[in-house]
Amino acid sequence: MTVLSTAEELLPNPGEFREVFSALEREMGKAVVGHQQPIRRILIAFFAGGHVLIEGVPGIGKTLMVRSLAEALDLSFSRIQFTIDLMPADITGTRILEESEAGRRAMVFAPGPLFAHLVLADEINRATPKTQSALLEAMAELQVTVAGTTHPLESPFFVLATLNPIEMEGTYPLPEAQLDRFLFKVPLAYPGVEGLREIVRLTTGVEPPRITPIFGADAARRVDALRALVREVMVAPQIEDYVASLVRSTIPEVSNDPQIKKYLSYGASPRGAQALILGAKVVALLSGRVNVSFADVEEIAVPALAHRLVMNFAAETESITPQSIVEHLLEVGRRGQR
Amino acid sequence: MFAGHGTTPQIDACLARVVRRLNVLRLQRAIYRIASALLLAACVGAVCAEWLPARGFRAVFSVLVIAVLAIVAASLLALRAGWTGPLSAAHRVEETMALDQRLLTLVAADATVRRSRLWPELVRDNLEHLPRWGESRLGIARVPGNVVLLLLSLVLAAFMLAPVAQAPPETSSDQGQVAAQADDAGPSEAARPRGAEPAAGGSAVAGDDDLGGVEDAERDGAALGDRLASAQLKLDQLQAGLASDFERSLAGGEINDRLGAGSGATHAGERLAHRPDSLPSSDAESRAEAGGRLPPEGLARLETGSDGANAENEESEDRGAAATGQAKARAETGAGSGDRAAGTRQAGGGNAGAQSATSGGGRGLGGDSASPGRKPGSPARQDGARGNDPLQSKGSGGPGGPGAGSGPATGSLLAAQPVTLMGAGQHQSARFGLTLGAASGSGRDPSGERRAEVDPRGEIAEAARGAQGADRPVRHEEIPPEYESAIKRLFAREP
Numbered sequence: 158m159t160v161l162s163t164a165e166e167l168l169p170n171p172g173e174f175r176e177v178f179s180a181l182e183r184e185m186g187k188a189v190v191g192h193q194q195p196i197r198r199i200l201i202a203f204f205a206g207g208h209v210l211i212e213g214v215p216g217i218g219k220t221l222m223v224r225s226l227a228e229a230l231d232l233s234f235s236r237i238q239f240t241i242d243l244m245p246a247d248i249t250g251t252r253i254l255e256e257s258e259a260g261r262r263a264m265v266f267a268p269g270p271l272f273a274h275l276v277l278a279d280e281i282n283r284a285t286p287k288t289q290s291a292l293l294e295a296m297a298e299l300q301v302t303v304a305g306t307t308h309p310l311e312s313p314f315f316v317l318a319t320l321n322p323i324e325m326e327g328t329y330p331l332p333e334a335q336l337d338r339f340l341f342k343v344p345l346a347y348p349g350v351e352g353l354r355e356i357v358r359l360t361t362g363v364e365p366p367r368i369t370p371i372f373g374a375d376a377a378r379r380v381d382a383l384r385a386l387v388r389e390v391m392v393a394p395q396i397e398d399y400v401a402s403l404v405r406s407t408i409p410e411v412s413n414d415p416q417i418k419k420y421l422s423y424g425a426s427p428r429g430a431q432a433l434i435l436g437a438k439v440v441a442l443l444s445g446r447v448n449v450s451f452a453d454v455e456e457i458a459v460p461a462l463a464h465r466l467v468m469n470f471a472a473e474t475e476s477i478t479p480q481s482i483v484e485h486l487l488e489v490g491r492r493g494q495r
Numbered sequence: 496m497f498a499g500h501g502t503t504p505q506i507d508a509c510l511a512r513v514v515r516r517l518n519v520l521r522l523q524r525a526i527y528r529i530a531s532a533l534l535l536a537a538c539v540g541a542v543c544a545e546w547l548p549a550r551g552f553r554a555v556f557s558v559l560v561i562a563v564l565a566i567v568a569a570s571l572l573a574l575r576a577g578w579t580g581p582l583s584a585a586h587r588v589e590e591t592m593a594l595d596q597r598l599l600t601l602v603a604a605d606a607t608v609r610r611s612r613l614w615p616e617l618v619r620d621n622l623e624h625l626p627r628w629g630e631s632r633l634g635i636a637r638v639p640g641n642v643v644l645l646l647l648s649l650v651l652a653a654f655m656l657a658p659v660a661q662a663p664p665e666t667s668s669d670q671g672q673v674a675a676q677a678d679d680a681g682p683s684e685a686a687r688p689r690g691a692e693p694a695a696g697g698s699a700v701a702g703d704d705d706l707g708g709v710e711d712a713e714r715d716g717a718a719l720g721d722r723l724a725s726a727q728l729k730l731d732q733l734q735a736g737l738a739s740d741f742e743r744s745l746a747g748g749e750i751n752d753r754l755g756a757g758s759g760a761t762h763a764g765e766r767l768a769h770r771p772d773s774l775p776s777s778d779a780e781s782r783a784e785a786g787g788r789l790p791p792e793g794l795a796r797l798e799t800g801s802d803g804a805n806a807e808n809e810e811s812e813d814r815g816a817a818a819t820g821q822a823k824a825r826a827e828t829g830a831g832s833g834d835r836a837a838g839t840r841q842a843g844g845g846n847a848g849a850q851s852a853t854s855g856g857g858r859g860l861g862g863d864s865a866s867p868g869r870k871p872g873s874p875a876r877q878d879g880a881r882g883n884d885p886l887q888s889k890g891s892g893g894p895g896g897p898g899a900g901s902g903p904a905t906g907s908l909l910a911a912q913p914v915t916l917m918g919a920g921q922h923q924s925a926r927f928g929l930t931l932g933a934a935s936g937s938g939r940d941p942s943g944e945r946r947a948e949v950d951p952r953g954e955i956a957e958a959a960r961g962a963q964g965a966d967r968p969v970r971h972e973e974i975p976p977e978y979e980s981a982i983k984r985l986f987a988r989e990p
Contacts (some may be wrong), residue, residue, distance in 0.1 A: 168612060170616075386613075389611050389612050389613045390611075390613060391600050391604060391611050391613060391617055392600070392608075393596050393599045393600040393603045393604075394605075395586070395596070395599060395603065396596060396600075444595070446595060446597065446620065447611075447613040447617050447620065448595070448596055448597055448600035448601075448617055448620075449596065449600075450595040450596040451596065452595065
C-alpha cells in the first residue's frame with residue numbers, strides 16, 4: 158500500500174509510459190531476436206500486473222527473455238528450475254534453526270527464490286502439482302505463507318513460467334487453477350531465417366549484447382507507478398459489457414455458439430475478463446489513448462483467454478485449438494455484440 | 496444530460512446536434528410511415544368502396560382501420576424505443592468516425608471514471624478529435640428513406656382520391672357539359688326544326704341538361720345572353736316536343752306499328768346505329784314521332800360525349816357491340832332476320848347509337864334496354880328473334896329511339912337511387928324502371944298483347960307526364976312507391 162501511495166505521487170503521464178515501454182522493447186530486443194510480439198505481450202502483462210506462461214521448445218530463448226527483462230528493469234531476478242523432486246519449501250522458503258551470536262537458537266524464515274521481483278519458473282510442468290501449487294498464493298496474492306506466517310512479496314512481482322511442449326514424459330500438466338493465474342500465455346515459435354542469422358551473429362561474436370537498465374535505483378517504484386497509471390485508464394461500460402459477454406460466451410453451458418458447445422469442456426473464469434481489461438488498458442496507453450477501445454480488447458484476447466479454455470476430446474481429434482475458438486468468438490462479437 | 500455532460504460545452508453542443516438530427520430523422524420516418532399507411536388505406540378504401548358491395552366494404556374498412564391503427568401504434572412504439580439519447584448519439588459518432596471509443600467513454604463515464612487522474616486527458620483528447628465530427632452530418636440523412644413510400648402513396652392517392660374528392664355531383668356535371676355543348680351548337684342548330692331529324696330518346700335528357708347548363712351560363716355573364724336566349728328557346732321547344740312525343744309514345748300500339756312497319760324485318764343493331772341522315776325521310780319522321788326527336792346534331796353529339804363516361808362505366812360490354820352494330824346497321828338497313836347475333840348487338844346498339852358521334856342520334860332508349868338485355872335470360876340476349884321486334888328495336892336505342900329520361904345521365908342518377916327492384920327473383924336495375932316509364936317499357940316484350948298487359952305503364956305515364964313536362968324534377972325525384980309496385984307487378988309477369 159505504501160508502494161502504491163508512492164507510485165501515485167510519481168504518477169507518470171501516458172507519454173512517459175510509452176517511452177518506458179519502447180525502451181524496454183528495445184533493450185530486450187538486443188538480446189532476444191525475432192520475438193517482437195512475444196516481448197510486447199510479456200511487457201503488457203508485466204505492466205498489467207500479471208504473470209506470463211511461455212510455451213516453447215528448448216533453446217528458443219525463454220530464459221534469455223526473462224533475464225533480459227530483469228536486466229533492463231534493474232530488478233531482482235531468480236530462476237527456479239522445476240524438477241520432479243522439487244518441493245514447495247524449495248520455492249517459498251522454510252523455517253530453519255538459526256543460532257545467534259549470543260548463542261541463542263531460534264527458528265527463522267529463510268525466503269525462497271520466490272522472493273524476487275522477477276521469477277523464472279523454468280519448465281514448470283516438470284514439478285509435481287504440489288510444488289506447482291506453491292506458486293498459487295504468491296502469484297495471486299503476492300504473499301507466501303509458511304508455517305502459519307504470511308510473508309509479503311515485494312512489488313513488483315512477476316512470474317514468468319515456461320513450458321516445454323515436447324518431452325512430455327514425466328511431466329505434470331498444469332492444473333486449471335494454476336493456468337488461470339497467468340495473465341497471458343505466450344507461445345514462442347521458431348525464429349525465421351533472418352532471426353536465426355541475427356541470433357548467430359549476436360551470440361557468437363566477440364562482444365555479447367549489453368542491456369542497459371532504463372531505470373535508476375528506484376526502478377521498483379517506477380514500475381509500480383507505471384502499473385498504477387495503467388489502472389487509471391478508463392473503460393466505457395459498453396466495452397465492459399463486451400468483455401463480459403465475450404468471456405461469458407466461452408462457457409459451454411450458457412453459450413449459444415455451437416462450436417463452444419461442441420469443443421469446450423470449460424470456459425474462461427472471471428480472471429479472464431480481468432486479464433482482458435487490464436491488458437487492454439496497457440494497449441490503450443501504448444496507442445496514445447487513456448480509454449480502452451474494442452480493438453484493444455481484441456488485440457490481447459487470444460493470449461488472455463486461450464489458455465483458460467479447456468478443450469474436450471472432440472476438439473483434440475479435430476485439431477481445434479483454443480486460439481481458433483477465441484478468434485471465432487471475436488468474429489462473432491464483431492458482428493453482433495457491438 | 497449524460498454522465499459527462501457539462502465537462503466540455505463544445506462536445507455537449509455537437510452531441511446535442513447529433514441527437515437532434517437522429518431524433519428528427521426518426522420522427523420523420525415515423526410520420527412518413529404513418530402517413531403512407533393512411534394514404535394507402537384510403538386508396539384501398541376508395542377502391543373497395545367503388546367495387547365492393549356494402550358488406551364487403553364494411554369488412555375491408557374494418558380491416559383497414561385495424562391495420563392502420565396497428566401501424567400507427569407500432570410506429571409510435573418504435574419511435575419511443577428508438578428515441579436517441581446522448582449515449583446512442585455517441586455510439587453513432589463512434590461508428591461513423593472511428594474515434595476508438597473516446598467519445599463513448601467520455602459520454603458514458605460515471606462518477607468513478609470521472610475521478611480518474613486521466614479524466615482531463617480524456618477530455619483533451621476528445622476536444623482534439625472534435626473537429627473530425629463536430630460539423631459533420633455523420634451520414635445522417637436529412638430525409639428518411641421511406642419518403643419514397645410516402646411519395647408513392649401520395650401519387651397513388653392523387654390518382655385515386657382526387658377525382659373522387661373533386662368531382663361535383665354527376666348531374667350538375669352533365670348539365671354543365673351539355674350547357675357548354677348547347678353554346679357550341681350555336682343558334683342555327685338550336686333553331687333547327689325538330690321534326691327534321693329522327694329523334695333520340697336521349698334528346699329529352701339532353702334538353703334538360705341543356706336547360707340546366709344554360710341557366711348556369713346565364714349566371715356567368717351577359718356576354719352569352721343572346722346565345723343563351725336562343726338556347727333557352729330551343730330547349731323550350733325541345734321540352735314541348737318531348738312532352739308530346741312522350742305522351743304519344745305512352746299511348747301504346749301506335750308506336751309499335753310504326754316502328755314495326757318502318758323497319759320491316761329489322762335488325763336491331765341496324766336501328767341502333769342508323770344515322771338520321773341515312774334514313775328515308777318518312778322513316779325518320781316516323782321515328783321522330785315515335786321516339787321523340789333528336790336534338791340538333793351538335794347537341795346530340797356532345798351529349799354523347801358527356802355521357803360517355805357513364806356509358807363506359809356502366810355498360811362496358813355494350814361498347815364492343817356499338818361499333819359493330821353501327822357498321823352493320825349501315826350495311827344492312829332494311830335487312831336482318833333477327834338472328835341471335837342481331838339480338839345481342841341490339842342490346843349493345845343502344846349505346847352504340849349513343850356513343851357514336853356520327854350517329855347524331857343522341858342517347859336512345861335502347862341504351863337502357865341494354866340493361867335488361869344484359870341480364871341473364873333477358874330476351875335481348877337469349878332470343879335473337881326478338882331483335883326483330885319493333886318495339887325492342889326502338890327500345891334498343893336506334894337513332895331515334897325514344898325514351899325521355901332513359902339516357903345514361905339518367906341512368907347514373909338512377910344508379911345513385913336506391914330503387915333497385917327485385918322482380919320475379921331477378922335483379923332489375925333502376926334504369927329499367929325509367930325505361931318502363933318511358934315509351935318502350937318493354938325491350939323485353941315483343942308482343943303487343945303482352946304490352947297491353949302492362950297496365951302500370953298507364954299509371955307510370957300518368958304520373959310521369961306531369962313530371963316529364965319539367966323533366967328535371969322527374970330525374971331528380973325518387974321513384975314514387977306507386978312506381979315500384981307497378982314495376983314489381985310488371986316483372987312478376989316475366990317468364
